[in-house]
Amino acid sequence: MIVDIHKHFYTEEHTMNEDTLKNESMGRRSFFGKSLLAILGLSVLKHANVLADACPKSAPTGVLVQKEGEGMAKALKYFEDGTKAKASKKYVAGANCAGCKHFVKEKINGGYAPCKLMGNKYVSSCGFCDNFLKV
Ligand code: SF4
Numbered sequence: 277m278i279v280d281i282h283k284h285f286y287t288e289e290h291t292m293n294e295d296t297l298k299n300e301s302m303g304r305r306s307f308f309g310k311s312l313l314a315i316l317g318l319s320v321l322k323h324a325n326v327l328a329d330a331c332p333k334s335a336p337t338g339v340l341v342q343k344e345g346e347g348m349a350k351a352l353k354y355f356e357d358g359t360k361a362k363a364s365k366k367y368v369a370g371a372n373c374a375g376c377k378h379f380v381k382e383k384i385n386g387g388y389a390p391c392k393l394m395g396n397k398y399v400s401s402c403g404f405c406d407n408f409l410k411v
Contacts (some may be wrong), residue, residue: 284305289343290379291330294397314365315356316410319399331357331387331401331402332386332387332388332400332401332402334385334386335386335388335398335400336385336388336398338397339385339388339398339400340395340397340398341388341397341399342354342391342397342398342399344356347394348393348394349358349394349397349405350405352393352394352405352406352407353406354394354395354399354404354405355403355405356399356400356402357400357402358371358372358402358403358404359375359404361404363401363407364406366406366408367404368404368408368410370406370407372400372401372402372403372404372408372409372411373389373391373399373400373401373402373404373405374401374402375399375404375410375411376391376408376409376410376411377394377409377410378391378393378407378409379391379401380396384401384406386402387400387402388400388401389401393405393407401410
């Protein structure tokens, strides 16, 4: 009889411990799984961000692209490569069209988007001009 009670408690306790351990183990696995996914997600986002930050190699086709030295670009000293505007007194280190209020991000196409000050002609996200206005 004593042995039976011991067996009963041992079995129940043992089962409970196993369940508890399983739950803890699942909880840990779930936690580590989610953490791993979060880390991978951040890594992908960071990589995507790096890609988004990369300067476009060429202008998109089928849209009007603002050329340097023409019309408003000349007046506002626009450079497709914003780092070339360093000589300007209005140059802001690290700033470019992508961070400007006049850059219509919603219409971005291959790293270029319309600039409201350039008659909505497309400018490079890495460009810069004297009328840069921080977002
Ligand atoms: S106004 Fe802004 S978006 Fe337009 S060319 Fe100048 S810096 Fe770029």
